Amino acid sequence: MQFLNPIWLFAIAAISIPVVIHLWNIRPGKTLKVGSIALITAAAQKSSRSFKLNDVLLFILRCLFLSTLAFLLAAPFWQRSQATAKTKGWVLIPKANLKETYKNLKFTVDSLSKAGYEFLFFDENFKKFELSKTLNDSLLKDKPEVKNYWSLVAKLNEKLPPALSVYLLTPNQAKYFNGSKPSVSLNLHWLTYTPADSVSTWIESAWFTTNNSIKVIEGNCRPSGTYFTSYIIQSEGDPKSPFVVDVNHGSPVVSLKTAPEKHTPIDTGALRVAIYSDKYSVDEKYLVAAVQTIIDFTQRKVVVKKYTDAAQIPVKQDWLFWLSDKPVDASALVKSAHIFNYQQGKIELESSSIKTSSAFALAYKEDPAAIYKLVKNEISDGKPIWVDGYGNPVLTQEQSPKTTQYHFYSRFNPAWNDLVWSNKFPKLLLKLVLYHPDYEVLNSHDLTRIDHRQMMPNIIWSAKKIDNSKIIVQTDLSRYFWLMLIAVFIVERWVAHKNKPVLK
Known part of the structure; x- marks a missing residue:
C-alpha cells in the first residue's frame, strides 16, 4: 500500500489524545462512617493518584478511528504490475466527450474494440470502462471540462511501458493544452476531431x-x-x-x-483612478496619456485625479498608481481595490526586454519592449505577471483579502525602458485596469483549433527505464477506508453510550 499524501500520516500522533484521557484517572477518596473520632490518632494527609487504563474497548476504538482518518487523508492506493501480454493496448477517451468522440471517430473506435483494446477514461485515474455499456448509459452526458491534456499524458507516461500501443482520442481545441510539451516514451497514436459546436x-x-x-x-x-x-x-x-x-x-x-x-x-458606474507621485512627474505624464488613450478608445466613464499628498486620496478608489520610491502609505492601502506601486530595491543595468503573457503576444504580434534598468530583489513579492528575458520579475501580483497589489520593478520612463514609447503600453494598461492580468480572451469560449504537430508531445524512447512487459496499475483504497471509518465511528458511539452511567 502506498500514499499520495503521506505527510498526513503524521496525524496518527493524534492517538495520544485518547491515551491521555484514558490513563489519567484520579480516584476520589473513600468516606468511612465512624461513631467517634476521639480515639483516632491524627495523621499527615496523603493524596494518591493512579494511572489505570479504563474502558479498554472504547480506548481501542478511538485510537482506531484516529488512525483510520489519518490513513484516509493520506490517500491510500494499491500499486501492482500487470503483464502487457494480457492486453492488446489502451484506448483513452475523455469521459465528458465520450459520446461525441464515438460519433466523430466511430469507425476507429469500433475497429480498436474488435481488436481487443481496453478502453479507459482519459483523466487522473485512467479508470477502465465497458464501451457498449457506457455509451448506452442515459445518465452520461457530454459536459466538457477544460483539463490540461499534456499533464495527463505526462502522468500516463509514468504508468505504461514504451512497448504498449496507446490510442488517445480527444477534441483538437487549444483550450485543452497549457504549459510546455511533455517528453514521453509512449507508443502514442493521437487522433483528434473538431467538435460540432465550433462556433x-x-x-x-x-x-x-x-x-x-x-x-x-x-x-x-x-x-x-x-x-x-x-x-x-x-x-x-x-x-x-x-x-x-x-x-x-x-x-x-x-x-x-x-x-x-x-x-x-451593463456597467453603470465610473472607474475611479488616483495617481500619487512626488519626484516622478515625468512618469505621471506618460501614465496619464495612456489612461486618456484608454478612455478615448473604450468610451468608458473614468475619473482620473492626481495627488501629491497621500492623506488627500479619497476612499473607494478602483485603482491607485503609487509613483514613488516611498512605501505605500498605510492609509492609502485601505482606500483602493487595486494598487500599482514602484518596487524599491537595488537598481541594476539591464539589457533585455519585457515579456508579457503569451496570449497577449499572440493576439497583437508585437515585439517586446526593451528594458534598460531593473530593480533586483532576491525575494520577489507575489506572482510574476511580466518578466524580462532572464525570468526576473518586472511586474508581480500580490493578493490580500481586500486589496490586489502590483509591484513594478521598473519605471514609466524612457530611461528605464521603451514601454512608454510603445503602442502596446495603453493596451497592456487596458488589460491590467479593466481585466485581470491573467485574463485570456479565449477562456471558456475558446474553440480555436490546434495543429496536430503542435499537440503531439516530444517522443523520447530513452526517457524511461522500466520493464517493457509490465503496466503499473493503481487501485484507489479510499472507499474502503471510508467504510471502515464510518463503521468504527458507529461502534464507538454505541460503546460510549452503553458505558455511560445512569443518573438517579
Whole structure:
C-alpha cells in the first residue's frame, strides 16, 4: 500500500489524545462512617493518584478511528504490475466527450474494440470502462471540462511501458493544452476531431459611455481563431441592433436576441483612478496619456485625479498608481481595490526586454519592449505577471483579502525602458485596469483549433527505464477506508453510550 499524501500520516500522533484521557484517572477518596473520632490518632494527609487504563474497548476504538482518518487523508492506493501480454493496448477517451468522440471517430473506435483494446477514461485515474455499456448509459452526458491534456499524458507516461500501443482520442481545441510539451516514451497514436459546436458568440462586456450610450463588446470564436466586435446602442434604441436591453432585479442588462436568457450586466458606474507621485512627474505624464488613450478608445466613464499628498486620496478608489520610491502609505492601502506601486530595491543595468503573457503576444504580434534598468530583489513579492528575458520579475501580483497589489520593478520612463514609447503600453494598461492580468480572451469560449504537430508531445524512447512487459496499475483504497471509518465511528458511539452511567 502506498500514499499520495503521506505527510498526513503524521496525524496518527493524534492517538495520544485518547491515551491521555484514558490513563489519567484520579480516584476520589473513600468516606468511612465512624461513631467517634476521639480515639483516632491524627495523621499527615496523603493524596494518591493512579494511572489505570479504563474502558479498554472504547480506548481501542478511538485510537482506531484516529488512525483510520489519518490513513484516509493520506490517500491510500494499491500499486501492482500487470503483464502487457494480457492486453492488446489502451484506448483513452475523455469521459465528458465520450459520446461525441464515438460519433466523430466511430469507425476507429469500433475497429480498436474488435481488436481487443481496453478502453479507459482519459483523466487522473485512467479508470477502465465497458464501451457498449457506457455509451448506452442515459445518465452520461457530454459536459466538457477544460483539463490540461499534456499533464495527463505526462502522468500516463509514468504508468505504461514504451512497448504498449496507446490510442488517445480527444477534441483538437487549444483550450485543452497549457504549459510546455511533455517528453514521453509512449507508443502514442493521437487522433483528434473538431467538435460540432465550433462556433460561439457571446457578450464579453457592456457599459454606459460618456454620452450615455451603451457600448457592447461581442465575442466571436471560430476554429480559425477568436475576434471581438464593438457595438454602440444609442439611448433611444435601435431596432436593427442584435441585442436586447432589459432590466433584471433593478439593474440594466443586455443579451443577444438569439439567446435572450443569457444576461450580461451593463456597467453603470465610473472607474475611479488616483495617481500619487512626488519626484516622478515625468512618469505621471506618460501614465496619464495612456489612461486618456484608454478612455478615448473604450468610451468608458473614468475619473482620473492626481495627488501629491497621500492623506488627500479619497476612499473607494478602483485603482491607485503609487509613483514613488516611498512605501505605500498605510492609509492609502485601505482606500483602493487595486494598487500599482514602484518596487524599491537595488537598481541594476539591464539589457533585455519585457515579456508579457503569451496570449497577449499572440493576439497583437508585437515585439517586446526593451528594458534598460531593473530593480533586483532576491525575494520577489507575489506572482510574476511580466518578466524580462532572464525570468526576473518586472511586474508581480500580490493578493490580500481586500486589496490586489502590483509591484513594478521598473519605471514609466524612457530611461528605464521603451514601454512608454510603445503602442502596446495603453493596451497592456487596458488589460491590467479593466481585466485581470491573467485574463485570456479565449477562456471558456475558446474553440480555436490546434495543429496536430503542435499537440503531439516530444517522443523520447530513452526517457524511461522500466520493464517493457509490465503496466503499473493503481487501485484507489479510499472507499474502503471510508467504510471502515464510518463503521468504527458507529461502534464507538454505541460503546460510549452503553458505558455511560445512569443518573438517579
